[in-house]
Amino acid sequence: LDRYIEACREGSVVVAVKTARIIEQGLGRSVRGEKDFCVIILTGSDLVRCVRTRDSRKYFSTQTRAQIETGIEVANIAKDEINEETPPEKILRDLMNQCLRRDDGWKEYYIEKMNKIPFSQTTPKILDIFSAETRAENKYYEGDYESATKILQEVADKFAETVTDKGWYLQEMARYMYSGSKTRSNEYQVAAHKHNRLLLKPRDGMVFSKIKVLSQKRIENICEYIKRFGSFDELSLYIDEMLGNLRFGVRADTFERALNDLAFSLGFIGQRPDKEWKAGPDNLWGLRDDEYMLFECKSEVIANRADINKDETGQINNASAWFKQHYTGAKVKRILIIPTKTYSKGAGFNEEVEIMRETNLKRLTKNVKAFFNEFRNLDFTNLSESKVQSFIDTHKLDVQSLITEYSEQPKSY
Numbered sequence: 001l002d003r004y005i006e007a008c009r010e011g012s013v014v015v016a017v018k019t020a021r022i023i024e025q026g027l028g029r030s031v032r033g034e035k036d037f038c039v040i041i042l043t044g045s046d047l048v049r050c051v052r053t054r055d056s057r058k059y060f061s062t063q064t065r066a067q068i069e070t071g072i073e074v075a076n077i078a079k080d081e082i083n084e085e086t087p088p089e090k091i092l093r094d095l096m097n098q099c100l101r102r103d104d105g106w107k108e109y110y111i112e113k114m115n116k117i118p119f120s121q122t123t124p125k126i127l128d129i130f131s132a133e134t135r136a137e138n139k140y141y142e143g144d145y146e147s148a149t150k151i152l153q154e155v156a157d158k159f160a161e162t163v164t165d166k167g168w169y170l171q172e173m174a175r176y177m178y179s180g181s182k183t184r185s186n187e188y189q190v191a192a193h194k195h196n197r198l199l200l201k202p203r204d205g206m207v208f209s210k211i212k213v214l215s216q217k218r219i220e221n222i223c224e225y226i227k228r229f230g231s232f233d234e235l236s237l238y239i240d241e242m243l244g245n246l247r248f249g250v251r252a253d254t255f256e257r258a259l260n261d262l263a264f265s266l267g268f269i270g271q272r273p274d275k276e277w278k279a280g281p282d283n284l285w286g287l288r289d290d291e292y293m294l295f296e297c298k299s300e301v302i303a304n305r306a307d308i309n310k311d312e313t314g315q316i317n318n319a320s321a322w323f324k325q326h327y328t329g330a331k332v333k334r335i336l337i338i339p340t341k342t343y344s345k346g347a348g349f350n351e352e353v354e355i356m357r358e359t360n361l362k363r364l365t366k367n368v369k370a371f372f373n374e375f376r377n378l379d380f381t382n383l384s385e386s387k388v389q390s391f392i393d394t395h396k397l398d399v400q401s402l403i404t405e406y407s408e409q410p411k412s413y
Contacts, residue, residue: 020059045241145180167196197276213286218267255299281319298338308343354407371395
């Protein structure tokens with residue numbers, strides 16, 4: 001349930017607060033009394049991004065924020081000491097030992113940092129949200145579906161900061177109303193799905209909407225995307241997490257979400273038809289007017305698999321048929337992301353399909369990383385469109401390169 005909520009409520013303050021509390025509970029496991037001490041190492045791109053970005057860090061307690069900021073400060077000082085004669089492992093080990101061996105200088109430094117923590121006694125609005133959600137749930141258990149729905153409508157109107165979060169509350173209202181009126185419940189679910197297409201598909205009444213592409217806005221889209229981040233470090237953390245999820249062995253939903261994020265980071269429009277409309281390909285990118293890239297993703301296939309099976313070619317054949325139905329006459333590049341390019345006997349493609357194997361995928365992610373590294377010393381609020389275009393061309397991320405450089409022809413036995 002937690003994974004489902006997190007996937008459906010991106011940008012939600014509720015999810016952010018719950019995530020922060022889980023991390024703080026994990027940090028708190030290491031010490032129980034005032035005389036306990038320890039060193040905690042946080043690894044993994046998603047966790048590191050969560051504790052380092054300003055939007056996420058604000059949901060931590062003041063004590064945890066101070067500890068995180070101290071850790072970042074110390075890490076930056078330590079990085080300056082790395083050279084050919086002093087490897088990173090030794091620097092890290094020495095740094096940890098300052099705490100574990102109770103170095104007097106370290107203790108004074110830490111106490112000084114903690115004493116600067118401001119006292120805060122404000123009641124966060126999240127408590128009002130949780131309180132209202134609990135009241136709504138209790139009304140639902142009592143069989144008072146109208147009151148439960150009304151309370152959640154008030155929560156959505158007052159607290160939902162994003163369209164996707166508003167959709168979540170509409171889906172909860174549909175759940176409450178289902179026992180009272182299946183017709184009204186479906187109406188709520190239709191409204192929920194319009195706000196947030198990652199939610200459950202309504203029984204009927206869902207209206208499909210195509211990707212609308214404005215090719216001339218690509219550079220503008222990239223500039224707007226980058227401006228969302230307060231610094232290059234925040235941008236880099238996000239890109240590292242996204243690219244870290246674009247590799248074989250990653251859970252399918254995580255991989256497909258990262259591929260969708262990649263589309264937007266490169267200035268395109270992305271969609272996940274199978275997730276959003278419960279039909280079609282795993283991912284669809286709108287590249288320019290009437291030109292698209294269609295992806296079927298098999299990230300969980302083991303690396304040494306010998307061939308592509310009949311079910312997998314059947315899936316991309318079905319996805320191609322769906323595309324032809326909804327995007328009549330449009331150009332499309334069909335790509336199957338899978339470790340092998342050989343398809344088995346009895347399998348085959350109805351349309352032209354190319355394969356993105358591990359080497360292709362690594363080349364793409366490497367070029368994307370290099371592209372965003374170009375922004376390291378630039379002012380995000382004043383980006384030159386001509387310079388952004390030159391970065392795109394240099395790292396082979398123009399439309400033509402994306403179509404030709406990162407996939408190869410399949411072969412049969």
